[in-house]
Amino acid sequence: MNAPHPDSSTDEQRGSRVARGLGATARGAGRAGRATMRTAKRAADAQGAGESGLSRLIQMHFFNTAGDAAVAIALAGTLFFTVPSGEARGQVALFLGLTMLPFAIVAPLIGPFLDRFAHGRRWAVGATMAIRAFLCWVLAGAVVTESAWLFPAALGVLVASKAYGVTRAAAVPRLLPQDFTLVKANGRVSMSGIVGVAVSAPIAGLASLAGPEWVLRYAFLLFVAATIGAIRLPKRVDSSEGEGDLLLRGDADKARTGSVRIPPAVAYALRANCGPRWMSGFLIMFMAFQLRQNPIDGWSVELLTALVVGGAATGNFLGVVAASVLKKINPAITVSAVLVADIAVVVFGFLFYGVLALALLGLVAGLGQALAKFSLDATIQRDVPHRVQASAFARSDTTLQLAWVIGGFVGIAMPIDPPRLGLGVAIAVLAAWGVFVFTRHPKRSSRVVRTGN
Missing domain, CATH: 1.20.1250.20 (MFS general substrate transporter like domains)
Structure with missing residues (x-):
């Protein structure tokens, strides 16, 4: 019978210590993460934002921007820095033209369409999330197979993202806490977006090491969470009470049936x-x-x-x-x-x-x-x-x-x-x-x- 190698027990002890160390690190990270989430929730609920429902919009926006950051990382390329300047200029010009496509669709088509969802803003916001979740799953397969659906799906994600920005901005006044104002509410929501990007970008960066498809699947999960958050928004988001009285100038009754001039x-x-x-x-x-x-x-x-x-x-x-x-x-x-x-x-x-x-x-x-x-x-x-x-x-x-x-x-x-x-x-x-x-x-x-x- 062969005697055990003298270093085997030492290796096992080292492995055990490493395992215990990793376990302790994971538990510590979990506790820190939960503490961070509790702190973030208290900050979101501060100054009446919890009672008004603004905190739910803030939490939803966190997942939205986290998902957008993951999509951007998944689709980002380094081609601009690897081609000659002359060719790069043409490619960047094409990119600039393509950036207008989502807005060309959102302004004349989706904007008036969303206005008709005055009694269903929560579902309109949730739809922009659900659409992106579905398209991210499609993109995850398209980037691997280089499918012809790659560009249409990416464009769809951009259009849905711009539509979300429109619906979210229109919902903020309905969730304004007492003694809270619009600029501050917009700033609070945008701050949660910055935190979302800061948290999500490193995770998406690590996932990109396994391939862009895994980043897009991660984005899929984020948009699913954002969809649930949209559905959980307070019912007052759908309310149209008092909307006819919000004009500062002109005849409100006439504005209901006619066009509204830009103030x-x-x-x-x-x-x-x-x-x-x-x-x-x-x-x-x-x-x-x-x-x-x-x-x-x-x-x-x-x-x-x-x-x-x-x-x-x-x-x-x-x-x-x-x-x-x-x-x-x-x-x-x-x-x-x-x-x-x-x-x-x-x-x-x-x-x-x-x-x-x-x-x-x-x-x-x-x-x-x-x-x-x-x-x-x-x-x-x-x-x-x-x-x-x-x-x-x-x-x-x-x-x-x-x-x-x-x-x-x-x-x-x-x-x-x-x-x-x-x-x-x-x-x-x-x-x-x-x-x-x-x-x-x-x-x-x-x-x-x-x-x-």
């Missing part, structure tokens, strides 16, 4: 938002090619690009936080200030082109875009009757996306040399647009919207 405050906020959106599209596309072709001495292309994108993401996050904590905000003043700030930061970048200017460009662009969009949403929710808000949100989002795409097209069409030429063009465009916007400011100033208690 001047909404038109002004939308025009002012187009400036920051144009700048965002221009900045991303122009800097992507500019930094790739002419990187700043001593800095890698990847690091410079991360600096601009990271600055924009940080600015967007700060905008969400600011919308959630500011005591009061005037939407008209906010969108005007954002447009002026964008012009000023581009002038700074033109005069002092360098690493600091690039980081500041991204930061101000992200911050301004977030604050301006929150102000626009609050203005629509305040001044546009609920029965046509879905159409209003669809058309405003389409207009802003069009501004972003036009900015992107200008950015990829600009010559690379000299670097300041593109920023000079951006200054001219933003300044001209600013003059156009400010000369059409409503005569009556918009009311102040309180965002804190």
Whole structure:
């Protein structure tokens, strides 16, 4: 009989210790996860959001953005950085054109259709989730087999995502807690989206190591959870009580049977938002090619690009936080200030082109875009009757996306040399647009919207 190897018992002991260590780690992670969920739920329920039902919308939005992040990671490619610049420009231009397709469908078709769901908003929101869950399952098979259904299913996911944004924005005013306001509610919901992306992106990244189909199956589960969350929204989301009395000007009875004109405050906020959106599209596309072709001495292309994108993401996050904590905000003043700030930061970048200017460009662009969009949403929710808000949100989002795409097209069409030429063009465009916007400011100033208690 062979004697046991002297190291076998030692190996077994080591394996046992590793197993116990992994078990303890898993239990600790589970406890930390449950504690985090309890903390998140308390935060969502704070200040009356639990009683009004806004917390349920916040939780649903968490799963929605987590699913969208997983889909984006599953479909993301690195082709842009692996082909020559000339070919990449054509591919990016095609991408910009394709980004308008979901909005082209949502604005004229889905917006008015969703308006007819005034008594079934919960089911309309849930349908946008269920459709994406189904299409993610279809995509999981299509990416493996390279099926012809790949592009139609991906387009369907994008369209359903934009339709969700419209229905969710139209539902927020129905769940407003007492002494809570629209900008703050929108900021609270968007904050949950940021948390959803932060939690979901690493998980989706790990799943992508096994293949994009597993990321899409993970997204399927997230959208199923979001569908359940939509169905669990309070019944008041479906209520149409008082909707005929929400007009601030004009004859309400006549508006019920006729068309509703865009209020001047909404038109002004939308025009002012187009400036920051144009700048965002221009900045991303122009800097992507500019930094790739002419990187700043001593800095890698990847690091410079991360600096601009990271600055924009940080600015967007700060905008969400600011919308959630500011005591009061005037939407008209906010969108005007954002447009002026964008012009000023581009002038700074033109005069002092360098690493600091690039980081500041991204930061101000992200911050301004977030604050301006929150102000626009609050203005629509305040001044546009609920029965046509879905159409209003669809058309405003389409207009802003069009501004972003036009900015992107200008950015990829600009010559690379000299670097300041593109920023000079951006200054001219933003300044001209600013003059156009400010000369059409409503005569009556918009009311102040309180965002804190």
